[in-house]
Amino acid sequence: MGETAALLAEVFFETVTYWWVIIPTIILGLIVGGIPGFSAANTIIILMPLTLAMDVQTGIVFMVSLYCAARMGAGIPAILVNIPGTAGAAATPLDGYPMAKAGKGQQALSISFVASCLGGLLTTIIALATMPILARVGFYMHSVEMIVVMLFGISLIASIAAQDLLKGLIAGFFGLMIGAIGTDVVYATPRGTMGFLELYDGVPLIPALVGLFAVSEAFMIIEKKVIVSEDAEPKDPNWHDTIEGVKIAISRWWHIVWTSIIGLVIGVIPGAGASIASFVAYQQSRSYSKTPEKYGTGHPEGLIAPESANNGVTSGTLVPLLVLGIPGGATAAIMLVVMQFHGVGFGPSLFETNPKVGYGMFMAMAVSYVLMIFTILPLSRYMSHVTTVPTIYLAPMIISFTLVGAFVPREYMFDMYLALVFGVIGYVARKTGYHVAAILIGVILGPLLETYFLRSLKKSGGDITVLFSSNLGNVLWVGLVLSIVVPLWLDRRRKMREAPAE
Amino acid sequence: MDPQPKKRRQLGGELIIPVAAVIFTLYYFSTIWNSPWTAQVSAFFVGGVLLLVCGLFILRSVLWMARGEGVFGFANIFSYEDIRSGRIGLLAATIGFCFLIEPLGFTLATFLFLFASMLVLAKGRRPFFIAFLSASIALVGWAVFILAFDTRFPRGWFENTMRAVIGNG
Numbered sequence: 013m014g015e016t017a018a019l020l021a022e023v024f025f026e027t028v029t030y031w032w033v034i035i036p037t038i039i040l041g042l043i044v045g046g047i048p049g050f051s052a053a054n055t056i057i058i059l060m061p062l063t064l065a066m067d068v069q070t071g072i073v074f075m076v077s078l079y080c081a082a083r084m085g086a087g088i089p090a091i092l093v094n095i096p097g098t099a100g101a102a103a104t105p106l107d108g109y110p111m112a113k114a115g116k117g118q119q120a121l122s123i124s125f126v127a128s129c130l131g132g133l134l135t136t137i138i139a140l141a142t143m144p145i146l147a148r149v150g151f152y153m154h155s156v157e158m159i160v161v162m163l164f165g166i167s168l169i170a171s172i173a174a175q176d177l178l179k180g181l182i183a184g185f186f187g188l189m190i191g192a193i194g195t196d197v198v199y200a201t202p203r204g205t206m207g208f209l210e211l212y213d214g215v216p217l218i219p220a221l222v223g224l225f226a227v228s229e230a231f232m233i234i235e236k237k238v239i240v241s242e243d244a245e246p247k248d249p250n251w252h253d254t255i256e257g258v259k260i261a262i263s264r265w266w267h268i269v270w271t272s273i274i275g276l277v278i279g280v281i282p283g284a285g286a287s288i289a290s291f292v293a294y295q296q297s298r299s300y301s302k303t304p305e306k307y308g309t310g311h312p313e314g315l316i317a318p319e320s321a322n323n324g325v326t327s328g329t330l331v332p333l334l335v336l337g338i339p340g341g342a343t344a345a346i347m348l349v350v351m352q353f354h355g356v357g358f359g360p361s362l363f364e365t366n367p368k369v370g371y372g373m374f375m376a377m378a379v380s381y382v383l384m385i386f387t388i389l390p391l392s393r394y395m396s397h398v399t400t401v402p403t404i405y406l407a408p409m410i411i412s413f414t415l416v417g418a419f420v421p422r423e424y425m426f427d428m429y430l431a432l433v434f435g436v437i438g439y440v441a442r443k444t445g446y447h448v449a450a451i452l453i454g455v456i457l458g459p460l461l462e463t464y465f466l467r468s469l470k471k472s473g474g475d476i477t478v479l480f481s482s483n484l485g486n487v488l489w490v491g492l493v494l495s496i497v498v499p500l501w502l503d504r505r506r507k508m509r510e511a512p513a514e
Numbered sequence: 515m516d517p518q519p520k521k522r523r524q525l526g527g528e529l530i531i532p533v534a535a536v537i538f539t540l541y542y543f544s545t546i547w548n549s550p551w552t553a554q555v556s557a558f559f560v561g562g563v564l565l566l567v568c569g570l571f572i573l574r575s576v577l578w579m580a581r582g583e584g585v586f587g588f589a590n591i592f593s594y595e596d597i598r599s600g601r602i603g604l605l606a607a608t609i610g611f612c613f614l615i616e617p618l619g620f621t622l623a624t625f626l627f628l629f630a631s632m633l634v635l636a637k638g639r640r641p642f643f644i645a646f647l648s649a650s651i652a653l654v655g656w657a658v659f660i661l662a663f664d665t666r667f668p669r670g671w672f673e674n675t676m677r678a679v680i681g682n683g
Contacts, residue, residue, distance in 0.1 A: 178571045185564040186535040196553050204542040404635035408628050428612050444528045462556045469552040
């Protein structure tokens with residue numbers, strides 16, 4: 013124990029000496045995270061020759077810092093212009109953008125940065141301390157259990173549907189149908205592809221994200237001179253809003269803790285990812301809030317939940333990679349390739365043969381989060397100015413860079429046209445009162461849900477009762493039902509108490 | 515007496531998404547008709563619920579129209595404001611950008627798109643500033659994404675010329 017603590021301290025201080033790599037990488041990560049299509053994974057691939065030329069330690073520090081910063085960067089455009097940089101930040105604009113429109117963009121950015129950094133830092137420490145236990149989570153999560161986890165995320169559609177039940181359900185289920193386009197995983201039969209070979213792998217997420225959020229938003233914002241509401245109080249950049257945002261986030265420290273742990277646990281499950289974590293965290297945060305009616309109107313807790321959770325995922329994805337040699341996501345898979353090039357083998361023996369590399373990854377993450385908070389908080393003063401840029405200049409810039417971003421992941425021109433089609437769907441949806449976030453939840457989670465559903469049925473020979481065949485699955489089912497029913501019951505009881513008082 | 519008559523809902527616009535959803539769902543069903551049962555069950559469940567909620571929405575809209583609370587109009591989707599604000603012009607420029615980026619390359623297409631769309635939205639005001647801004651943004655995009663990161667953005671005359679110039683320099 014004492015030896016491990018000494019080693020951890022040594023690795024920590026050694027990692028701090030790499031500040032000259034971490035700080036520029038943070039800035040790079042914030043930029044690439046903010047542009048749809050330029051995820052950390054893509055950037056590491058693009059810069060692969062550079063990464064391979066570095067020594068192992070520098071390579072680790074570079075990749076991990078980029079990963080953390082890109083995750084945080086994705087929240088910046090989500091808050092300021094209603095455009096999530098990645099699918100993992102798709103729940104962030106639900107409350108972040110209303111804050112920006114109300115002239116609280118700087119405060120919203122501070123809340124997001126603090127929630128991300130504290131959530132990321134905390135889950136890094138928890139992951140480090142509980143690695144052997146967390147590594148087992150992946151083994152217990154089979155298809156049946158994953159179906160329930162997906163349903164936790166999809167139940168957010170029901171919350172969105174609260175304003176107009178039919179419209180919410182239409183948007184969510186339309187998204188699920190669109191998400192089902194492509195060949196099915198078991199029989200490889202093309203479904204709903206309209207003859208386009210480019211859709212055989214399913215609907216690519218980035219064009220859907222770009223179209224539904226960025227293109228449609230660009231067509232909406234030109235109705236106003238600037239993004240920020242005319243009735244919002246005009247402000248010059250000041251430290252007050254930044255500090256106020258920090259205070260708001262810290263005063264909700266417990267919220268950061270439990271939503272980031274949701275992210276950590278979901279991140280440990282290979283293939284689950286930040287989008288599921290952020291939707292689940294947002295939904296759970298809303299369910300157990302005393303003021304659920306404030307969600308969607310610019311409520312700080314609605315911003316804290318997805319941001320803490322998606323940064324919790326970053327720590328979680330490293331656990332199966334380091335302990336089992338199984339990458340939990342695309343970025344972790346690329347890290348695996350780079351490290352293998354350097355002769356570092358991941359798996360159970362890593363902490364015996366090469367403990368500095370194993371602990372070094374977590375320490376790089378911890379140091380990145382600490383340095384990130386000091387680097388990024390001062391920038392929030394200037395970033396929030398985006399909301400005051402005239403929309404006649406902003407809208408074309410958003411369209412050009414995000415449409416090209418849609419092209420980047422697969423390098424198909426088709427994806428740009430697809431983003432345009434999703435843009436039209438998103439525009440019509442916004443104009444007629446359908447929630448684009450509900451459509452996107454369906455597009456993201458629909459294919460995953462179907463995959464696990466098909467696998468379960470295939471294994472059970474078509475017996476639908478397989479969904480209730482595992483103990484853990486049944487516990488999760490009860491949890492899912494409770495998470496929907498209990499808040500409704502509490503809300504009803506509160507209203508009944510208030511009624512006699514009136 | 516009601517001082518202002520209540521604005522009636524434009525239900526034609528609100529029906530676009532449900533009608534599109536119904537058409538797509540029926541098309542989707544036609545593509546899985548001969549698949550094994552296990553491959554159909556998920557789609558039939560999701561599609562079935564979607565058809566049900568769309569049917570209820572259409573029924574609700576018909577009832578509203580019958581009661582005079584809504585009209586079969588599209589004013590919430592398309593109005594004179596779309597032409598006046600430059601939205602139609604921006605849409606045309608966006609479609610043009612998607613089709614021109616392959617033959618012209620990223621930098622030139624981005625410059626032309628930014629210049630045209632900003633000029634339309636600004637109603638022809640400040641053309642020199644807009645030209646300067648568009649050129650700057652396109653050049654920064656080229657420098658970052660093509661020169662520095664070497665991404666596979668569509669290359670055209672400008673990118674090829676610059677590659678030759680830099681290669682010879």
